Amino acid sequence: MPSSTKSLHSLSVHNPKFQLHPLFWTSYHTSIVNCVFQQFEDDDLTAPTTFVSDPFSDTTNDAKRLATDVGPREKFVWVESMFRRPGSPIIQIDKSPYFSYHQHVVKYTCTDLHVFCIKKEQVVNHGDPIIGYYRYNASKERRKSFTPRRAPRGLTNNPVKRLYDIRYRRVIPPDWRQDPYLFCLILSLAQLHRPEGTVSLAGDIQTRLLVTHMSDSTYAYVYKADIPQQLLECLDNPKRPMDDFAFPNVAWIKILFKPYSTFADRLQSHLVCPGSEPTSTSLGGKKRKHD
Numbered sequence: 226m227p228s229s230t231k232s233l234h235s236l237s238v239h240n241p242k243f244q245l246h247p248l249f250w251t252s253y254h255t256s257i258v259n260c261v262f263q264q265f266e267d268d269d270l271t272a273p274t275t276f277v278s279d280p281f282s283d284t285t286n287d288a289k290r291l292a293t294d295v296g297p298r299e300k301f302v303w304v305e306s307m308f309r310r311p312g313s314p315i316i317q318i319d320k321s322p323y324f325s326y327h328q329h330v331v332k333y334t335c336t337d338l339h340v341f342c343i344k345k346e347q348v349v350n351h352g353d354p355i356i357g358y359y360r361y362n363a364s365k366e367r368r369k370s371f372t373p374r375r376a377p378r379g380l381t382n383n384p385v386k387r388l389y390d391i392r393y394r395r396v397i398p399p400d401w402r403q404d405p406y407l408f409c410l411i412l413s414l415a416q417l418h419r420p421e422g423t424v425s426l427a428g429d430i431q432t433r434l435l436v437t438h439m440s441d442s443t444y445a446y447v448y449k450a451d452i453p454q455q456l457l458e459c460l461d462n463p464k465r466p467m468d469d470f471a472f473p474n475v476a477w478i479k480i481l482f483k484p485y486s487t488f489a490d491r492l493q494s495h496l497v498c499p500g501s502e503p504t505s506t507s508l509g510g511k512k513r514k515h516d
Contacts, residue, residue, distance in 0.1 A: 233463040247324060247334050247409035248366055249396045255405045261474045262403040284310055288488035292442045300360045300437055301339055307489045314347040314497055315356065322357070324413040328461050335413050337362060342418075343497060354431035355418035356496050361438045363406045367396055401438065407448060408475055410434055412460070415452035429453050429473075433496045444479040445488075447495045 236257055237244040243257060255261070284307045291303040308315040318341060324334040341356040371389035376382040398404045415430040429451035436446045455470040478495065482488055 231467050232465055233459050247406055250405035251396055258472045260408060260472055263474055263476055265476050265478050284489035285486045288482055288485040292482035297360060297439055304358045308341055314343050315341050316344050317341050320417060322413045322417050324409050325416055326460055327463055334409055338410055354433045355414045356433045357410060357414045358435045359410055361401060361436055363404055367393060402446060411450050416457060419457060444481060446477055446479050448475055448477045450475045
């Protein structure tokens with residue numbers, strides 16, 4: 226197939242399993258479009274801190290509770306508290322995120338995704354990334370999808386359960402930190418950040434995704450990608466050729482919760498500072514951390 230005819234539609238035609246619900250994306254899907262998750266050392270992606278936090282704003286408890294709180298619904302409360310501290314350039318967006326394909330919203334794709342942006346008066350200093358927070362629960366959502374209904378009289382439907390268990394194992398990523406579903410959330414952030422109508426933003430759309438996991442009280446994770454507007458146009462019109470842009474890679478880093486007293490500042494430096502995101506063509510020249 227000539228590269229000039231490559232499109233999301235043609236990929237779906239030649240790869241029948243390509244067009245699945247994002248919750249069931251696997252490395253098979255990201256490999257088709259050459260999207261790579263790459264882990265970087267903390268100092269590879271950290272830009273110099275360009276803000277001064279309020280010395281009277283103590284976020285130690287917020288960071289500790291975010292790391293150790295056993296209540297999943299409370300995680301967002303502590304993230305929001307850190308972002309709302311005095312001097313923070315981050316503000317929450319009162320919009321519901323979505324993932325759209327062929328101009329249709331795909332259901333059940335952005336549950337538990339909370340969205341933030343940079344305050345308008347501080348965009349000049351901090352760039353204009355769209356920021357999301359997600360408490361990782363994709364595996365739980367997948368498990369729900371592969372739970373068979375009860376057999377008559379309340380008995381367990383063992384044959385269907387065995388089949389669903391096989392399907393469930395096929396879509397579980399070896400490393401949840403590189404779950405392709407996270408790329409769906411990144412794309413949804415970029416789609417939300419587009420201006421309405423036909424007016425386009427200048428350049429790529431900066432996305433930042435903060436992720437925590439209930440089983441990990443040591444690290445938080447930040448994902449960074451610059452999404453070409455041409456890719457968003459391809460999602461709107463899957464037959465649009467994809468030969469005028471490079472498919473973005475996803476850079477990710479892990480950030481220690483401890484010391485809790487400095488976590489908010491360290492996190493903010495990764496989320497708001499401009500110029501800290503390597504492009505898709507320069508990722509190969511950076512130092513990558515291997516597990």
